[in-house]
């Protein structure tokens with residue numbers, strides 16, 4: 001039985017979190033030999049969290065990295081030896097296998113590790129005094145105290161080095177002061193690799209930290225392909241659809257499964273979020289069909305639910321500008337110009353005037369911080385299908401095909417998609433002399 005983590009990208013938006021949850025759910029039904037655990041490798045924005053909270057699910061836990069840890073190699077006690085037991089009680093264990101350390105309990109509490117060195121040292125000492133061992137001690141009487149310990153979250157390499165420096169053959173492993181297992185030198189012979197499925201992204205640079213040490217066993221995505229080289233053939237489903245959740249829904253269908261009501265709402269949430277309630281030009285017929293089927297399974301009015309989701313996102317005034325810009329900010333390099341494009345969704349652009357200076361200042365800071373030449377922020381009103389673009393000072397501004405509302409602020413009626421509509425114009429603008 002193996003563990004396979006399913007993770008989205010580092011900016012955990014709704015499509016990313018919902019597709020990880022959905023695909024892990026499907027795979028747990030399909031594959032009884034492994035356990036699929038959905039995780040997220042970034043922190044949720046307040047609005048994303050509040051939308052996930054009304055879904056009635058366990059929100060995927062945060063995992064900062066996928067580097068192998070002590071917990072991935074530690075052993076659990078197969079034999080229960082009590083501290084009060086006579087030393088002869090361990091003989092049966094040695095008959096079966098040859099452990100270098102055995103966990104010892106004091107009733108139900110972990111007492112310590114009995115190592116093979118403890119036994120050898122005691123035997124040698126006894127034999128040096130007389131040629132026959134006459135008295136059998138209790139296990140606890142021959143155990144030497146152990147000073148070092150490791151935690152289950154310790155990195156594999158770190159755990160190995162702690163054990164190498166110690167004169168012990170094994171160390172107890174703790175999680176929050178609770179004994180959870182033990183490690184011996186044998187555990188550290190080979191670094192393990194965690195298994196991961198990437199959803200809603202495939203580029204290692206956008207993935208969970210330590211991805212280079214993991215086995216990628218699957219990719220479910222709707223972005224351009226720039227994936228890591230794998231050593232084994234893997235399952236890839238990459239399609240230019242509006243949402244990864246649509247692809248996950250299609251995987252349910254392909255495997256003759258129907259999402260239940262809770263799962264349907266999870267997948268619908270991802271689709272409506274990424275396609276801006278099916279209004280973004282990235283929306284395909286397949287997204288529309290999937291969204292309608294899912295809405296009927298979970299019995300919600302698609303449009304109403306979509307609007308209620310986006311109303312949680314709030315307006316410009318509810319957000320801290322730097323956080324709002326960074327939440328979804330992508331960088332590109334064109335003609336030697338380093339460009340950053342942020343996008344945030346709102347339900348009204350009416351207050352743009354009041355907050356544009358704050359957002360322009362924040363955008364300037366982010367530009368400097370990230371070493372960019374030009375940074376722009378697309379603010380999209382998902383209800384009225386209308387965006388505004390605010391830009392830092394750059395010669396390309398004057399080549400943008402949009403009418404200015406104010407200095408470095410432009411009006412973009414009917415523009416909803418950064419990838420499909422804005423990016424080509426940005427690339428064109430930096431190309432123009």
Ligand SMILES: [Mn+2]
Pocket residue numbers: 015016200222242243244274
């Ligand atoms: Mn997506």
